[in-house]
Amino acid sequence: MRHIISLLLENEAGALSRVAGLFSARGYNIESLTVAPTEDGTLSRLTLVTRGSDDIVEQITKQLNKLIDVVKLMDLSSGPHIEREIMLVKIRATGAARDEVSRLSEIFRGHIVDVTAGSFIVELTGNGKKLDAFLDSLERGSIVEVVRSGVSGMARGEKSLGV
Amino acid sequence: MELTGAETFVRCLIEEGVEYVFGYPGGAVLNLYDALYQQEQIKHILARHEQGAVHAADGYARATGRPGVALVTSGPGATNAVTGIATAHMDSVPLVVFTGQVPTPLIGNDAFQEVDAVGITRPCVKHNFLVKDVANLADTIKKAFYVATTGRPGPVVVDIPKDVTAKRAEFHYPKKVHLRSYNPVTKGHPLQIKRAVELMSSAERPVIYTGGGVISGNAALQLTELTRLLGFPITNTLMGLGGYPGNDPLFLGMLGMHGTYEANLAMHNCDVLIAVGARFDDRVTGNVAKFCPKAQIIHVDVDPSSISKNVKVSVPIVGYCDQVLAEMIHLLRVQEKRTNGEALARWWAQINEWRSIDCLKFDRSASGVIKPQHVLEKLYQLTEGNAFVTSDVGQHQMWAAQFYKFDKPRRWINSGGLGTMGFGLPAAIGAQLAFPNETVVCVTGEGSIQMCIQELSTAKQYSTPIKIINLNNGYLGMVRQWQELFYGNRYSQSYLESLPDFVKLAEAYGHVGMQITKPQDVEGALREALAMKDRLVFMDFLTDKTENVYPMIPSGAGQNEMILV
DSSP states (O other): OOOEEEEEEEEOOOHHHHHHHHHHTTTTOOOEEEEEOOOOEEEEEEEEEEEEEEHHHHHHHHHHSSSSTEEEEEGGSSOOEEEEEEEEEEEEOTTTTHHHHHHHHHHHOOEEEOOOSSEEEEEEEEEEHHHHHHHHHHHTTTTEEEHHHHHHHHEEETOOOOO | OOOEHHHHHEEEHHTTTEEEEEEHHHHHHHHHHHOOOSSSSEEEOOOSSSSHHHHHHHHHHHEEEEEEEEEEOTTHHHHHHHHHHHHHHHEEEEEEEEEEOOOOGGGSSSSSSOOOOHHHGGSSSEEEEOOOOOGGGHHHHHHHHHHHHSSSSSSSEEEHHEEEEEEESEEESSSSSOOOOHHHHHHHHHHHHHHHHHHHOOOOSEEEEEOHHHHTTTTTTHHHHHHHHTTOOOOTTTTTTTTTTTTTEEEEEEOOTTTHHHHHHHHOOSSSEESSSSSHHHHHHHHHHHSSTTTTEEESOOGGTTTTTSSSSSSSSSSHHHHHHHHHHHHHHHHHHSHHHHHHHHHHHHHHOOOOOHHHHHHHHOOSSSSSHHHHHHHHHTTTOOOOEEEEEHHHHHHHHHOOOOTTOOOEEOOOOOOTOOOOHHHHHHHHHHHHSOOEEEEETTGGGGGGGHHHHHHHTTTTTOEEEEOOSOOOOOOOOHHHHHHHHHOTTOOOOOOOOOHHHHHTSSHHHHHHHGGGHHHHHHHHHHHHHTTTTEEEEBTTTTOOOBBBTTTOOOOOOOOOO
């Protein structure tokens, strides 16, 4: 099963490599990983997406909790949550295809953030499936470049990850 | 008061009550060594290789329960220390290892003797630090000792760049540590403990299975009391020996790959398994799918990640073993009916039947050739179970575990997790320094002893009167055993040619050497060696070349699928 694990991490040199190293050393997989500082300068928030049976994910959370630099941890997928990812896509488009791209971007509530005579960059936010769907809807061969931020997320309602 | 980084380092160690630093100097740590030179409280032990220094600190820590301290230089000093650090990590031994580092402006420039020590050691430490500012040095050292010794203990590396050791800062040693991200759970959950006790009381075929956590958690007293209160059979892992008196009738011996028949069969057939400070290692479980098929499992451990890692358990209890066991004793004492007596009697009858096959038997009538088991049996008798016994890795290690009945914790010192050959001699030096008046024996083989043989020189310098028992069969015995049993007798590279003359070697280092070739000379030689209270004696026993360690659970088999003698 797919799990989204969110961590508060000491904002210190090497903290990220402890997390990444744990996954490679124990053979767990990471589908995506994103990390940035929070409103508290001493803490980073890290969100990672992993797959594994319940037993494996239980081990992953225990092993992560054991890292001295990990302050708090939450498995977002264990409850209702918001999941978001941002994507930039550079699309080659000339002639009639230009209207098509602009229309698709509107349908998916994206923004065109760069325009040249032969290309667009579309910015899109949503969960992973929505971003996948947008890519699928584009004409084959028209995608020049894709960059995705990886998943960020938050629990819905009262639940929160804080110190 | 302003102190240099080096002076701060020394002051911190004094504050921590450090008795010995095991180390080896070099360029990056010259300031630290200069500060050590100018004080008398801390004694420095100069090893002959950084691996030996860390193993010696490790042996000291295991024997005393206090953190071991090692100091090595940057680059090769740090890389040589890695084996020692990983050894301590696998066996949860509290160490603080200081590595020198090139000056901060040079970090990352491929400077002379530079390695990324924090990066290299990251997977084999409990935690590590790079100190970039002398103002943080004292605080970091305090944290290092705190992290190393609390929760599940382990090694912590502190990497100190050379310029940090020269710069000055106001000295203040914090009394307490606050780490918001590190708060080990110490007290077990009362409801879980209650559930565990209920399960124990109703058990028909219980077994207590305990590991190194009982030793490092100083819970041997509580474990002994609980076990006797219940009258349950108990078995120890390789790391757990000494956690329960080895000559007690309730003790089934060691379990696992070379454990006893009765211990492994009791495990396989039990209905309630009480695991304490053990981690269900593959050498214990054998094939996990076949492990304790009928059992409900209670697992007490200070490390939550050890619980349900390899084997799913019914009653997990996170906490310090001594506290949790004390709670259990308390609950049982007020209980009227503690155990299911009738079922327990039937269970003991069954266990005694398994016991009666005497699975550790060996050919005692053999004449002309020394049986390694015989040497260890005699050693046990002559030292009355009171020696500190360190070992290396291989057949000799298993025989020592099987034949030396450890009655007390912290007397059996071996590399169980990582299986590091070369551990025994330096670890013995650490133990002997901690207990100068006790008998310290290093049980080894002619393969292992050569991996850290240079430490004979350290032993000479510090007059540690260790008794080395070299069970010399001319083979890497455990490798040979597997090649015999599973590789069609193809003895690939397991025969050791051109062995040194160990007697002369010992003498060259300034020690006493003996070679023993006949069974009838074993006891006399041991007596003679043990009587030399102020000399290191190297006893080279030429033993049966083809002896194997039995019983044995072949890799991948279940606990009930043992090969017997």
